[in-house]
Amino acid sequence: MGLLLWLSLLISLPHLLNSLSSTTTTVTAVATTTQAKALDAILQHYAYMALITPITGAIYNATNLPSNFTGVKVAALRLRSGSLRRRGFSMYNEFQIPKGIIEKPYVTRLVLVYHNLGDLSTRYYSLPNYTYLAPVLGLLAYDGSNLSATNLPELNVKASADPINIKFQDVKSAPDGTVAKCVWFDLQGSSNFTNVTGGNTCSTTQQGHYSIVVESTALPPAPAPAPLPPALAPSGGSPNLKPSGKGESKSNKKKVWIIVGSVLGGLALLALLSLLVLWAHKYKQKKKIQQMERAADVGEALHMASIGDTRAPAATVTRTQPTIEHEYTP
Numbered sequence: 001m002g003l004l005l006w007l008s009l010l011i012s013l014p015h016l017l018n019s020l021s022s023t024t025t026t027v028t029a030v031a032t033t034t035q036a037k038a039l040d041a042i043l044q045h046y047a048y049m050a051l052i053t054p055i056t057g058a059i060y061n062a063t064n065l066p067s068n069f070t071g072v073k074v075a076a077l078r079l080r081s082g083s084l085r086r087r088g089f090s091m092y093n094e095f096q097i098p099k100g101i102i103e104k105p106y107v108t109r110l111v112l113v114y115h116n117l118g119d120l121s122t123r124y125y126s127l128p129n130y131t132y133l134a135p136v137l138g139l140l141a142y143d144g145s146n147l148s149a150t151n152l153p154e155l156n157v158k159a160s161a162d163p164i165n166i167k168f169q170d171v172k173s174a175p176d177g178t179v180a181k182c183v184w185f186d187l188q189g190s191s192n193f194t195n196v197t198g199g200n201t202c203s204t205t206q207q208g209h210y211s212i213v214v215e216s217t218a219l220p221p222a223p224a225p226a227p228l229p230p231a232l233a234p235s236g237g238s239p240n241l242k243p244s245g246k247g248e249s250k251s252n253k254k255k256v257w258i259i260v261g262s263v264l265g266g267l268a269l270l271a272l273l274s275l276l277v278l279w280a281h282k283y284k285q286k287k288k289i290q291q292m293e294r295a296a297d298v299g300e301a302l303h304m305a306s307i308g309d310t311r312a313p314a315a316t317v318t319r320t321q322p323t324i325e326h327e328y329t330p
């Protein structure tokens with residue numbers, strides 16, 4: 001019995017370690033925003049490489065993206081900022097840019113980099129409890145004065161008059177009873193939702209990344225990423241960072257709670273296991289004593305004899321002494 005308990009302890013140990021390491025998974029998820037920022041920098045580099053002796057106002061597609069970016073589309077558009085402010089740019093792929101765009105700090109020429117993240121959308125912009133109905137598109141503005149510059153900071157761009165419209169193509173239809181929403185990720189990774197207009201259009205006054213999503217809680221849940229013991233499953237949570245509208249402080253607080261929960265859960269499990277082991281030990285001892293008692297009871301009948309420290313059944317003096325039969329009395 002004790003052995004069995006030890007075995008079950010050994011079996012549950014990997015689960016315990018697994019659940020403790022889920023803390024690490026949560027910490028990795030913090031990096032999602034960092035990864036998205038790193039992706040922005042990589043794509044800026046490839047977009048600028050497409051701009052060799054560029055014609056102002058022409059869209060250049062990046063053609064030599066690394067093979068692991070298959071399905072991702074990147075383009076660059078270089079404009080004089082005065083012309084952008086006065087005239088806008090009617091159709092930059094899905095983006096309809098109105099007049100009245102102002103950037104800070106002011107630059108003579110700016111480059112608008114376009115992203116279509118395709119299949120990598122969910123990887124860089126994970127949105128727990130939501131399903132993407134369209135790929136994540138991005139529009140980011142950079143200083144266009146040095147086309148060999150890398151790791152450029154984004155300019156601060158605002159639509160001061162009309163909003164920028166994004167007309168998504170091939171939007172998947174929302175399941176019955178659900179309402180599609182536009183999601184916007186700002187450069188800090190915070191998300192915000194707005195209404196879809198005309199079935200496929202989102203509006204924004206700022207740069208960032210955009211898509212159309214639908215709440216997925218009504219849909220069958222996605223398979224769990226890793227099996228967790230039931231006691232710890234809730235604290236494991238989703239491995240993805242939810243970019244909350246309130247910024248990072250809220251999600252940080254949540255992370256702290258997840259970590260605290262995981263640690264407490266682990267400790268509770270350890271205590272439980274210790275109790276089990278203790279109980280097993282006690283049970284074993286009790287059983288041993290019972291056995292000894294039973295043996296002792298039987299021993300009375302068997303005439304237990306003490307040999308040194310141990311008691312053992314011993315034959316008493318033979319009751320009938322063997323005698324030579326002298327029955328034949330003459």
Ligand SMILES: *[C@@H]1O[C@H](CO)[C@@H](O)[C@H](O)[C@H]1NC(C)=O
Pocket residue numbers: 061073093
């Ligand atoms: C650039 O890519 C877009 C799609 O992202 C496509 O519609 C357009 O034709 C491409 N332009 C050139 C010059 O290849």
Ligand SMILES: *[C@@H]1O[C@H](CO)[C@@H](O)[C@H](O)[C@H]1NC(C)=O
Pocket residue numbers: 066068069120
């Ligand atoms: C593609 O590979 C580069 C370097 O090899 C890496 O920095 C980048 O994160 C990779 N991207 C994806 C989407 O795997």
Ligand SMILES: *[C@@H]1O[C@H](CO)[C@@H](O)[C@H](O)[C@H]1NC(C)=O
Pocket residue numbers: 128129217238242
């Ligand atoms: C997802 O939905 C479930 C159930 O409604 C909820 O408990 C959970 O907190 C949600 N997750 C996030 C990250 O919002």
Ligand SMILES: *[C@@H]1O[C@H](CO)[C@@H](O)[C@H](O)[C@H]1NC(C)=O
Pocket residue numbers: 146147148149150
């Ligand atoms: C442009 O950027 C590159 C790379 O950062 C740098 O080496 C170069 O000096 C810059 N050119 C100008 C004119 O600033």
Ligand SMILES: *[C@@H]1O[C@H](CO)[C@@H](O)[C@H](O)[C@H]1NC(C)=O
Pocket residue numbers: 195
């Ligand atoms: C968004 O749509 C909902 C429901 O259709 C509506 O109640 C709400 O007023 C809309 N919000 C805006 C900003 O248009």
Ligand SMILES: *[C@@H]1O[C@H](CO)[C@@H](O)[C@H](O)[C@H]1NC(C)=O
Pocket residue numbers: 190191192193194245246
């Ligand atoms: C999100 O959108 C709502 C409505 O448009 C707005 O009131 C709120 O300030 C926005 N939040 C952020 C973080 O931008």
